[in-house]
Amino acid sequence: MKYKNIKYFILxxxxxxxxxxxxxxxxxxxxYSRFGLGDINTGSPNTILKGMGGISNAMTGNALAxxxxxxxxxxxxxxxxxxxxxxxxxxxxxxTSHLTENGSNASFDYASVGISAGKRWKMGLGIMPYxxxxxxxxxxxxxxxxxxxxxxxxxxxxxxFFANGIKLSDNLSLGLTGSFIFGTLSDNTSVYYPDSTxxxxxxxxxxxxxxxxxxxxxxxxxxxxxxxxxxxxxxxSQGSNMSSKRNIFIRNMFKGFxxxxxxxxxxxxxxxxxxxxxxxxxxxxxxxxxxxxRGWLVGADFNWTGWEGFTINGANDSLQNSWNVAVGASYxxxxxxxxxxxxxxTYRAGFHFDQTYYxxxxxxxxxxxxxxxxxxxxxxxxxxxxxxxEFGTMGTTKNNLVxxxxxxxxxxxxxxxxxxxxxxxK
Numbered sequence: 001m002k003y004k005n006i007k008y009f010i011l012x013x014x015x016x017x018x019x020x021x022x023x024x025x026x027x028x029x030x031x032y033s034r035f036g037l038g039d040i041n042t043g044s045p046n047t048i049l050k051g052m053g054g055i056s057n058a059m060t061g062n063a064l065a066x067x068x069x070x071x072x073x074x075x076x077x078x079x080x081x082x083x084x085x086x087x088x089x090x091x092x093x094x095x096t097s098h099l100t101e102n103g104s105n106a107s108f109d110y111a112s113v114g115i116s117a118g119k120r121w122k123m124g125l126g127i128m129p130y131x132x133x134x135x136x137x138x139x140x141x142x143x144x145x146x147x148x149x150x151x152x153x154x155x156x157x158x159x160x161f162f163a164n165g166i167k168l169s170d171n172l173s174l175g176l177t178g179s180f181i182f183g184t185l186s187d188n189t190s191v192y193y194p195d196s197t198x199x200x201x202x203x204x205x206x207x208x209x210x211x212x213x214x215x216x217x218x219x220x221x222x223x224x225x226x227x228x229x230x231x232x233x234x235x236x237s238q239g240s241n242m243s244s245k246r247n248i249f250i251r252n253m254f255k256g257f258x259x260x261x262x263x264x265x266x267x268x269x270x271x272x273x274x275x276x277x278x279x280x281x282x283x284x285x286x287x288x289x290x291x292x293x294r295g296w297l298v299g300a301d302f303n304w305t306g307w308e309g310f311t312i313n314g315a316n317d318s319l320q321n322s323w324n325v326a327v328g329a330s331y332x333x334x335x336x337x338x339x340x341x342x343x344x345x346t347y348r349a350g351f352h353f354d355q356t357y358y359x360x361x362x363x364x365x366x367x368x369x370x371x372x373x374x375x376x377x378x379x380x381x382x383x384x385x386x387x388x389x390e391f392g393t394m395g396t397t398k399n400n401l402v403x404x405x406x407x408x409x410x411x412x413x414x415x416x417x418x419x420x421x422x423x424x425x426k
Contacts, residue, residue, distance in 0.1 A: 026070055027133040030394060031094065031402050032358045032365055034153050036184065036310060036317050037228035037278075038133030041159075042303070042324060042354065044068070045128060046110060047086045051373015051388035052328025053350020055299045057287025058233030060139035060220060063382065063416040065114035065124055069218035069233050070175025073114055073122040073165030086386070086412025093405045097397045109410065117164075124163035124177075133154040133185050147199075150190040157183035165218075175218035181242060181280075184210040200252045200265060203209075208312070210278055212242035222320060231289045237305070239282035246274045246313070276313035281306040294332060301326045307357035320359040326352035328371070346375035348388070356394070367394040375414075382416040 033039045044054040045067040056068035062077035065084050076082060087108040094101045112126030137151045163177040185208045191199040219234040251271040283305030291297035307319040328350030334343035350371045359366035369392030376385040390408040397403045 029132045030361065030404050031135045031137050032356075032395065033133045034135045034137065034151050035358055035360075036307070036319050038131040038153075038156060040131050040322075040357065041129045042237050042305075042322070042356075043352075046084050046112065046177075046414075047127075047373070047386040047388045047410040048084075048348075048375065048414065049328075050390065050408075050410050051348035051350065051371055051386070052299070052330055053326040053352045053369075054324075055287060055289070055301045055326045055328040055350065057235050057285045057301045057303070058220065058231045058289045058299060059287070060222075060231060063414070065414075066110045067112060067124060067125070067126055067128070067161055067163055067177065069221040069235050069287075070124070070177040070216065070218060071164040071165050071173040071218035073124045073163055073175060073231070074120065074167040074173035074220070075165075076114045076116065076122045078116045078119055078122075080114075080116070081417050082415065083112075084412055084414040085111040088408055088410040090406060090408050092407075094407075095397060095403050097398060110414075120167040122165045124165075126162070126163075127158060127160045130157040130159040130181055130183070133187075146195050147191060147193045150192065151188070152190075153185070153187040155183060155185045157181055157185070157404050164218075173220045175220075177216040177218075179214050179216065180211070181214060184209050199366065200254065202252055202268075203250070205246040205247075205249045208244055208276070208278070209214055209246070210242055210244045212240065212244070212278075214238060214240040214242070214280060227292060229291050230294075231291075233287040233289075235285040235287075236301075237283040239306075239309070240280045242278045242280060244276050244278045246276050248274065277311075278313075279311040281308065281309040296329065296331045298329045299327070306356070310357075310370075318359065319357040320364065322355055322357040324352055324354035324394040326350060332375075344377050346384075348373035348375070361399045362370075363396065363399050363401060365395050365401075368392060369408075384414050384416075386410075386412045386414055 027037045028243055043149055044050040044056050048388040049056045049059060056066055059066050060072045060075040063082055065082050066072040071225060089106045091104040110128035114124050117123050133153050133155050139149045141147050159179050159181055161177050161179040163175060165173055165175040167173045183255055187206045192205045193199040204304060215238045217236045221232045235345050248269060248271045251267045252265045254263040285303040287301040289299035291327060304323040306321050308321050310317060310319050330346055330348045332346045349357060352369055353369040356365050356367055369390045371388060371390045373388035378384060392406050394404045395402050
């Protein structure tokens with residue numbers, strides 16, 4: 001099988017697995033994902049940018065599909081077709097002041113396309129996670145006899161997007177992305193008496209199905225300073241009241257927790273397909289990159305989202321506004337080298353700090369990570385295999401909270417082909 005056929009076979013396999021994974025999305029999420037919409041995917045949209053600390057607001061390239069700022073698509077090569085798809089492997093250690101638990105998970109991450117619609121108009125399509133929810137927490141109480149409260153949840157939201165970038169001049173572009181957010185979030189709360197078989201246990205199950213659209217905007221401006229190229233990027237995420245449906249089921253029962261089988265006694269409340277609104281707040285971002293040709297690039301991002309305005313059917317979930325800062329760099333020693341492969345590799349590194357939208361017992365849950373990455377060019381091709389490694393920490397053990405130490409390994413294949421060139425010779 002020729003190399004070109006092999007890369008498309010691998011990419012087709014990735015796309016198929018992503019499609020199978022979208023509706024059964026499961027992830028290794030933190031215990032804090034019981035709040036809000038779960039762990040929001042605030043990181044970089046692809047493996048290339050993940051290796052650079054997640055900077056993306058001002059990142060452009062003739063072979064880079066960057067969904068964070070739709071204006072970046074305007075700088076894609078007019079004769080090219082770009083397809084980028086990847087997966088990740090995560091291992092994590094969750095600890096309190098007394099206990100430690102380990103976990104791991106592998107999942108397909110994203111798929112995106114960049115394509116030309118005209119000399120100045122470029123488009124992008126793709127799908128990626130918007131949020132993930134998976135937690136299982138038990139709290140013990142002795143105020144009215146001995147009883148436990150168990151919190152368990154799963155599911156997630158996905159984002160399918162259509163991005164457009166229009167170049168107004170050689171240095172200025174504007175962008176618009178329409179995203180369809182969809183998926184199901186399930187939350188269960190159980191009250192049970194582990195030392196007694198005579199008390200009724202109680203359970204509340206809430207299933208929220210989200211399916212609606214939101215809009216995002218972007219701007220890119222490039223200008224030279226001396227012998228350096230400077231790029232500024234601005235992004236704005238419009239707030240949205242997303243139409244959703246919710247099922248609520250509250251009942252009394254015997255057993256139902258330790259034995260994993262329910263013996264319902266009576267139903268206290270049951271609502272099916274209740275129409276509700278999920279309010280997603282607005283946010284903005286700003287970024288800058290500086291480079292000198294194809295050799296090296298450095299950049300920084302700042303992002304802010306007003307999650308204090310988040311509500312589900314008018315009820316706030318005690319979230320805080322989130323923000324993050326990221327810095328990153330890349331270096332390619334000798335892009336045109338034909339003798340030494342290591343000189344054609346792109347080396348990447350970065351760092352990010354996030355104030356997440358979680359605030360528990362008055363304690364802000366922060367996250368920070370160190371990233372490393374490489375872009376490995378394929379032989380006789382413009383396609384590359386990209387790898388990113390992140391070492392990070394989220395949360396704290398103060399106030400009986402949970403601290404997570406994690407390692408993320410992201411792998412993707414970025415296919416870059418000339419599809420629109422007319423052959424002069426056959």
